[in-house]
Amino acid sequence: MTKPKGAAPRLAEALGTVLGIEDIPVRIRAWDKSEAGPGDAPLLVVRSRRALRRIHWSPGQLGLGRAYVAGEIEVPGDIFATFAALSSDGKLAGTSPGGSLRTRDRWSLLKTAARFGALGPEPAPPPEEARLGRSRRHSKRRDAEAISHHYDVGNDFYRLVLGPSMVYSCAVWNDEDTGLDAVQQAKNDLICRKLGLQPGMRVLDVGCGWGSFALHAAENYGADVVGVTLSAEQAKLARKRAADVGLNGRIDIRIQDYREVDDGPFDAIASIGMAEHVGRDQMAGYVSHLHGLLRPGGRLLNHAISWNAGPARHDPNTFIARYVFPDGELLNLSGMVVELESGGFEVLDVEALRQHYALTLRAWVKRLEESWGEAVALTSEGRARVWRLYMAASALNFEAGKLGVNQVLVQRGGGAEPPLRRSEWI
Structure with a gap:
């Protein structure tokens, strides 16, 4: 059986690595129009390689969230169905930070980013991220x-x-x-x-x-x-x-x-x-x-x-x-x-x-x-x-x-x- 071509299959693997699951419960559509994942699953569109860079620097919900806020990831359909699939372990939904990857998983993520030219400095967070002063918390x-x-x-x-x-x-x-x-x-x-x-x-x-x-x-x-x-x-x-x-x-x-x-x-x-x-x-x-x-x-x-x-x-x-x-x-x-x-x-x-x-x-x-x-x-x-x-x-x-x-x-x-x-x- 011929493997699907394009960026989507590797993106699906990378997302699975971040979420700690083997079979991604969403369908991934990449910037090159390639797709991977179940055909009847909720659709997640990765519009830019920069999303992969964000996930490399911040594996888990923060990197994924930043990519979504920046418009590098899109959810064109039912957002509840898509996020329910992705947040079954809480990493995207806001209940746990994620980011605790094993060394081999980080290396795998790094290789995927390198393959698609997504390596580089950490992207600046979208401007909507809070930037509080240095005063004591709850002052x-x-x-x-x-x-x-x-x-x-x-x-x-x-x-x-x-x-x-x-x-x-x-x-x-x-x-x-x-x-x-x-x-x-x-x-x-x-x-x-x-x-x-x-x-x-x-x-x-x-x-x-x-x-x-x-x-x-x-x-x-x-x-x-x-x-x-x-x-x-x-x-x-x-x-x-x-x-x-x-x-x-x-x-x-x-x-x-x-x-x-x-x-x-x-x-x-x-x-x-x-x-x-x-x-x-x-x-x-x-x-x-x-x-x-x-x-x-x-x-x-x-x-x-x-x-x-x-x-x-x-x-x-x-x-x-x-x-x-x-x-x-x-x-x-x-x-x-x-x-x-x-x-x-x-x-x-x-x-x-x-x-x-x-x-x-x-x-x-x-x-x-x-x-x-x-x-x-x-x-x-x-x-x-x-x-x-x-x-x-x-x-x-x-x-x-x-x-x-x-x-x-x-x-x-x-x-x-x-x-x-x-x-x-x-």
Whole structure:
């Protein structure tokens, strides 16, 4: 039987070496139009020899991710099917860095790169890669830089992806056919009910984003809300949204580190998708500070992604760390509960929403792909590729159970007794 000619068969071997698998579960199409792999498998197009050079220098998800962001690798079809095939071991999806090749495998990769003229200095990373200053990780200055990298990429871009709700966290779905905006409003309402909001309550929204929860709490529950964010772009739009509906007297949006909030007490605190940015070593301080800002009997709702795939860790060499959430750190659910209880809180309720986040991410990817040209015009093609890759890969990790997301409702002691049953907010 004649072996297929061209670059594709050797590229398939190289990719198999990087992923540690013998039979590549995708079809490879190379720059010379040659193809290799199962004919009915998802298609991966390698458009440039430079992709091979990147993989040689950074075997694993970082090299592959950089090549995709730079446009040297293309996924023309169903991105979920392609990445599901490639990330069965987590190397492309963002759950492990890869790059730990045996010497003979590195030598094989080197020979393949040499054969196709792909040897040379390490290519510069695409400009979308985070470049933070040298200040200490999770210092106030560096946290502001990390938040700006992710969130200050243009409010119009986020509106295109997130929809009118402008909510950038897991929605709560009753069924898969409900519209994205409706399920995000349902999530905000669920949090308001869990917090027991009443007219006149003073509420702190930690990591308030574009003000969606603050608007819902003020407009529907009569709360007075202080929202804090480190993103200037978020604060600008959140203030405008509050003014547009006549709620700027009830909603105070600040560009402020949560560690600098000192005007408690608050009757309730919502932390929605913010704890992931705090850092493991800072978590005790985070819990302590929020505890001190709550009045006795006040409730805190901590909504955060959790790491379900073994011991939690921080690795700066994953695609997610370099391109999406620099300095982000995930705790597992038990670790988060321990931190909250050690900080003096009583746990009232824990709700797991893993499946809900997978649905939310798939909805965001659909919106991005449907308006791809506009998304590229609003930011850059590389930035749009970062979001497409990270959201699709994250959806797969939620579906596989490697990631979770949980709402942990806690109460500071010393006030009224908590409700006897969860029926108060269900």
